[in-house]
Amino acid sequence: MDARNGDRRIGVYVCHCGTNIAATVDVKAVAEYAAALPGVVVSREYKYMCSDPGQELIRQDIVEQKLNRVVVAACSPLLHEETFRGAVAKGGLNPFCFQMVNIREHDSWVHQDRQRATEKAIALVRAAIRRVALHKPLEKKRVSIHPDVLIVGGGIAGIHAALTLANAGKHVYLVEREPTIGGNMAKFDKTFPTLDCAACILTPKMTAVKKHPNITLWTLSEVTHVEGYVGNFEVAVTRKPRYINEELCVGCLECIEACVYKQAKVPDEFNLGLGKRRPIYISFPQAVPQIPVIDPETCIDFKSGRCKKTCIEACGDRHAVDLKQQPKQETIKVGAIILATGYQTFDARKVPDYGYGVYPNVYTAPEVERLINASGPTGGEVIMRDGRKPQSIGIIHCVGSRDENTNRWCSRVCCMYSLKLAHLLKERTGAEVYNFYIDMRAAGKAYEEFYHKLLEEGVHMIRSRVAEVTDWAMTPEEEGKLVMRAEDTLISFVRRVPVDMVVLSVGLVPHEDAQDVRRLFNISCSSEGWFLERHPKLAPVNTFTDGIFIAGACQAPKDIPDAVGQAGSAAAEAMVLIDTGYVEMEPNTAYILEEECSGCKTCIPLCPYSAITFLSDKKVAQINEVLCKGCGTCVAACPSGSIKQNLFEDEEILEEIQGVLANA
């Protein structure tokens, strides 16, 4: 051991991190211990190693003490490994002759016994010193970046990111699986707190997307396969047939009018089943692209082959209706991907006490948005399923949020939209409106003021968690009404509030297929199912997969301003990649020395990136350095020890193992 460290001059730096480490780990003892180990010529402890003076210590010591290896014991390498590698490089030493030890996240922050925590820190530092002695100088390799960007999801976040990037001169593919872009926001009537008409502020952006020369818009399309790595993604997109030729259609919509279905019969998805549409339809009047869709499940011609095809007739000499249209497979190459796939709302049937799906006049908030919307199923009139107009309305906050039985998180927007709906419903119907809330969360700009305005409008605020909605009347006043039973916690009294209409403020939940989507793109989800950001505070739009960014509600429930903000941020991150033009890959790839390989082919089937090929002339295996991602699976499998991995050599790891257990 000593002999091997013979020509090594190792510098060890133990960080206090203020009191974050020093309060639990005796950093002085660790530095003193390290000083006595073979090969260590400098061992210091310092308050903040990541600070400029801290980094300067390293640089100076490398020069003055002729260090050829450096160990820093501080926070997680995922936080500052790059920082210290940079400091080492500044000192003129190869940045990979460096090893970082995690004595904060893995030690001082998770243990309380000072002695045991210090022992652990000492063991980890000892291991790192032994490991770093074997580190070899390595070079990061550069890979060029493809200049195009893929954005998945055409809601407000996707639209904003697409426009930002397109305006910066980047070519963007915007892929949306619905027939129109606009996402959830297109379904709203008005937005809080300004009460702007959602369509009015959204549709100009949607049109801008359609017209922008730098944006390729594919609706009714889904990503089916993703391959590659940052800067060099290859994505397969399936464009589903709308049975209308997009090039030829001019958006006159006469085909819809002409459909043999004189009355709309099919439950309308855009109106959440509250309205009806024909088999040939357009989602909403301002849909982008302004091109109808034919639903093969309900179109008579698809089901029976016998239809007068009045739609084709109406289209006349434009010939845009193409009932034989096939799905189209596209493969695109992009350098960066932004996921802006949004959210869906909580399924209120999971809270049976509120009677959704049982009592016809219990609605979810999105359904009420469609009722109030002028282009909705009731033309903007608030008419319930039984045909009546409500004279009293109860709005229940936190349905499927802040609830141990369903979802623990706060969905962030429901209080505000509940207030908005309270205002709009009251305005529209003059009804008595009761908001049943737990806390009033009005944290955004002008949100509290909006709440205050509502209070002045005479909306009743009842602080309670509604226990149940029932049609079981106990008094004559309750006959024919839905009774909301709730404990009003401000007066400590259980109330029965009879109303005509109940609105459930459903929370935001991840899309049903979020897990499938994230696997497709090789990113992670949090335990709740939202796409996982690299760091909740400092990197909310990056993921752990380089080159893939997330924006909007798919990352976590948020309102429109925040979604737009994140979208801009994700666009900027993507722009950084593309404008830099190249990306540097961590040199942790595996390699095979030709003279050691016996050609047993054990490794060939093991690589998911097909980075290992068998050379039929030399009869040995070879690894493509550019394709290798550095997982090390082949290294562990090679039965003759002929595959090695840079930065994770067998010897290096074995030294680490011996180091943590020495004096065991």
Place this chain on the structure above:
Amino acid sequence: MTEPAAVPKNPKPKVAFYWCASCGGCEETVLDLDERVLDVVVAVNIVFWPVALDFKRHHVEALPDGSVLAAFVNGAVRTTEQEEMAHLLRKKAKVLVALGSCAQLGGIPGLANLSSREGILQSSYCESPSTVNPEKVFPQTLYKENGQSVSLPGLFETVRSLDQVVDVDYYLPGCPPTPKLLWDAVHVLLGSELPPKGTVLAPDRALCEECPRKDTRPEKLTLKEFKRPQDVLIDEETCMLAQGVVCLGPATRSGCEALCPQGNMPCTGCFGPTSRVRDYGAKALSAISSIIDSNDPEEIEKIVQTVPDPVGTFYRYSLPSSLLRRRKLAPAAKL
């Protein structure tokens, strides 16, 4: 084949052979040099060779230290006598060669490390079906009767490879090493440029390299079950693993010219690991397990069970030289 190097005018170099816990196969290898053995005899002076010549221990003790050019010791060390002889030959020889798998890795006797001394004595002297030993007489190291005493070597708890007892200069792998390998080794050792101490005198690549069946292994081979040689009519030209038979060629050093596959049997690993591998069995099992064709835990478990004796399969020759060396003894037992 080449002649051995020119012999010095002065006394011929002395060589010694010894066998520890051995089957005698390595001695056979010397004899399998056939007529070449006469060339060896002409070139060297064999001063000790219990299987063939009548020299006694005290003859060896009488030799000056370091006066024997090369001592070839085969067999693992598991008795006190073998340990003493190992030390003695180390003292008397300039170069000590571990001959064969048992000396290099512990060999087949090394599988005794799955048991204990007590266990072995019990099974051999009491429990085995053909033993009749109603008084439960066990071998003892010393027996006195009528003023006379006889002794036997003591049996160690743990079987060891030669280099776990004395410093070893070179290794000749194989169970047994092939005559060709032995011939080449003698040639090297009598020559002027000795390889670095600790060298294994065989190529440092795995067996697949020289196996005639190499080209028939598909590039992407994964398996849904492992078959034992007796379960399959093994095709004589196709790679064993491709037929589902566990062949440890990929993990085993080459140099034997793939004799076992040429005899239509899979490689069982007697040449041990390459120099880049610390624990033979671990790497062998890693390679074999990695190509299991399943991602389902239950199915994987079923497939893994189709190797009925994992230690016997992956550590057949190398248990004492492995990282764990032996099965953990029950607390009461001592080394």
Place this chain on the structure above:
Amino acid sequence: MPEKELESPRAVQNGFEPKIVAFFCNWCTYLAADLAGTSRIKYAPNIRVIRTMCSGRVDPQFVLEAFARGADGVLIGGCHPGDCHYQEGNYKTLRRVRMLRRVLGEMGIEDERFRLEWISASEAERLKVAVNDMVEKVRALGPLRLEIKAEHFPEEVAA
């Protein structure tokens, strides 16, 4: 509220503190351990984490080396099946672990001393539970006490 450091009734009794060597994959389990840190979740200080990019890098030799050098337990942490950052590395780990476990069993090393856990980046709580559980189980088994510790190998051979 900071949690009390886990103390087992038996721990103090004979003072045995198991040494567990843990191999955590960079993308899931290592991150979960970092998250436990930022969330100040307390767990037993007996583990020493060695980081690899993927659990698939964990060579069975590493596991054996750890035991040979004095570890009382070895823990491998990787991504959940289907979630491996490198697609399938964790499946290879699973296959090797299943075979290695049989070898370890025949060598007298109890099942609870060798553990494979799937822990995703957000599962800090699960990490804590797994670590504490393993420490307690190994503590109950006692020190591994292999007869011939690897660190003594050089002394064996008299010059």
